[in-house]
């Protein structure tokens with residue numbers, strides 16, 4: 001959705017994703033070590049990303065955020081989506097740790113998005129899900145105050161478990 005929500009703190013800026021940033025996000029997302037952690041492992045082409053971004057801009061309740069350092073370096077992105085009845089789902093988070101030059105930026109970004117969701121969007125709950133074996137993501141979400149609400153086996157990838165978490169804002 002074409003939105004104007006932004007927030008910053010702890011050396012990180014969260015702003016609405018632009019079309020050029022969507023291309024940087026595609027390049028980051030296509031790294032094999034990143035794709036392995038996501039629910040969809042497919043590599044995304046430039047045109048497919050452009051089409052996705054243009055559909056996204058007119059999709060209600062879907063908010064893509066770019067994560068940058070204070071100096072403006074692109075570090076990654078994350079999203080809130082499926083906003084309904086004061087709740088939204090958090091996801092699509094990818095952080096380029098090398099570009100960040102430090103760990104923990106995912107937790108800072110998520111904490112900022114939670115503040116934004118509460119203070120600027122008026123939301124009261126955020127939910128998310130992830131592969132249980134995704135240790136960096138799990139640690140990030142737990143550190144940002146998310147608690148486990150369920151565990152299910154993945155239909156798409158038998159043998160892998162999907163963990164559900166949420167946070168009251």
Ligand SMILES: CC(C)(COP(=O)(O)OP(=O)(O)OC[C@H]1O[C@@H](n2cnc3c(N)ncnc32)[C@H](O)[C@@H]1OP(=O)(O)O)[C@@H](O)C(=O)NCCC(=O)NCCS
Pocket residue numbers: 033034037038092093094095096097102103104105106107129130131134135136137139140
């Ligand atoms: C999840 C993500 C955004 C977190 O980024 P980040 O803030 O830079 O995370 P960090 O590198 O600080 O790692 C978080 C924790 O996981 C640990 N960790 C990192 N890689 C790990 C690994 N391969 N195995 C075990 N632990 C690992 C870190 O040590 C850190 O824990 P600590 O603070 O106790 O030391 C990032 O890992 C990422 O982009 N992953 C790929 C995409 C993805 O999985 N998205 C989430 C989909 S649900």
